[in-house]
Amino acid sequence: MIYVNGRFLTQNITGVQRFAEEISLELIKIRSDVIFLVPDLNAVKKKELLNVIKIEEVCGLSGHLWEQITLPLYLYKNKRPLLINLCNTAPVSYPNQIVTHHDITYLKFPKSFPFSFRLLYRLIAPLILKNSKHIITVSDFSKKEIVTNYRCPLDKISVIPNAYSDIFKPYITKTDLQKKENYLLAVSSTNFHKNFHGLIDAFLSADIDMDLKIIGGSADVFKKLELDQSHPRIHFMGRVDDDQLVALYQNANAFVFPSFYEGFGIPPLEAQACGCPVISSNSASMPEVLGDSVLYFNPQSKSEIVKALELIADNHELRNKLVTYGFKNIKRFSWVKSANKLNNIIQNFNG
Known part of the structure; x- marks a missing residue:
């Protein structure tokens, strides 16, 4: 089984959550062994997704504490399966995972974020990037930024771009x-x-x-x-x-x-x-x-x-x-293409 950190399903949609949701919906069309782990089924924002994807509730704590304590403990108890993280955060202490880091805005524009947010990311981001098996980001620009600021090896980072949903279309008549x-x-x-x-x-x-x-x-x-x-x-x-x-x-x-x-x-x-x-x-x-x-x-x-x-x-x-x-x-961008890129990475690290 492949597990996905489903905390994003309990959050309001911004670009980061949009990436996670859209690529997940395409990934489950490619493979049937994907399970999304969430802290609370009642907290899932889009209830219709409960009937579309396989979701498992892992109870105990919430927010960052769930992600850093409850989630990795559950995974360790279940033979350390591969974990996919599609938003910017992930368990610091769990090495068998692929993580996504969209950008480093928190370093470049600290004025955009509260002190607590900046402190959290400055503490956990380098640990997450270092301890993970592989890193995903969304553009060559972000890849260069991550490599420069965190000294990550180039071959440890893959670019999987965003796209747009099919609901966005022009008037016809x-x-x-x-x-x-x-x-x-x-x-x-x-x-x-x-x-x-x-x-x-x-x-x-x-x-x-x-x-x-x-x-x-x-x-x-x-x-x-x-x-x-x-x-x-x-x-x-x-x-x-x-x-x-x-x-x-x-x-x-x-x-x-x-x-x-x-x-x-x-x-x-x-x-x-x-x-x-x-x-x-x-x-x-x-x-x-x-x-x-x-x-x-x-x-x-x-x-x-x-x-x-x-x-x-x-x-x-x-x-x-x-x-x-x-x-x-x-036409250069597609969630289908991006999900296939993710699946190729999963296959490389889930042998």
């Missing part, structure tokens, strides 16, 4: 295409490195007649970042379900991704899959993920963001070209 609304869309968590503060500052200075809709986190969280919420053209949408998210992508005039630092960045691919043109930061992994399919800007430069916003707002022909380029770009 000509009537639907006329539903585009007059707004720009941004989707992400509210950490400092996501650069919502820079986007809002540039948006308020740009000469455009559009609204800005921001998805991710609550208005209260944005208040803590001291973002301007008073402008009538800026709308904080909070968390939305997948159907709402698809509709927002489909109806937007353009999608904006202003992040300083990303190990991968799934939202731009989701936008492109929905037929939404993308303008993006040129930092970190974004050129690797998006290639020549977007209009880039320097996220540290307010004037460049303003220029990109004004250009995408005024140039209908450019938006149409970016939609076409986006459809071409997303």
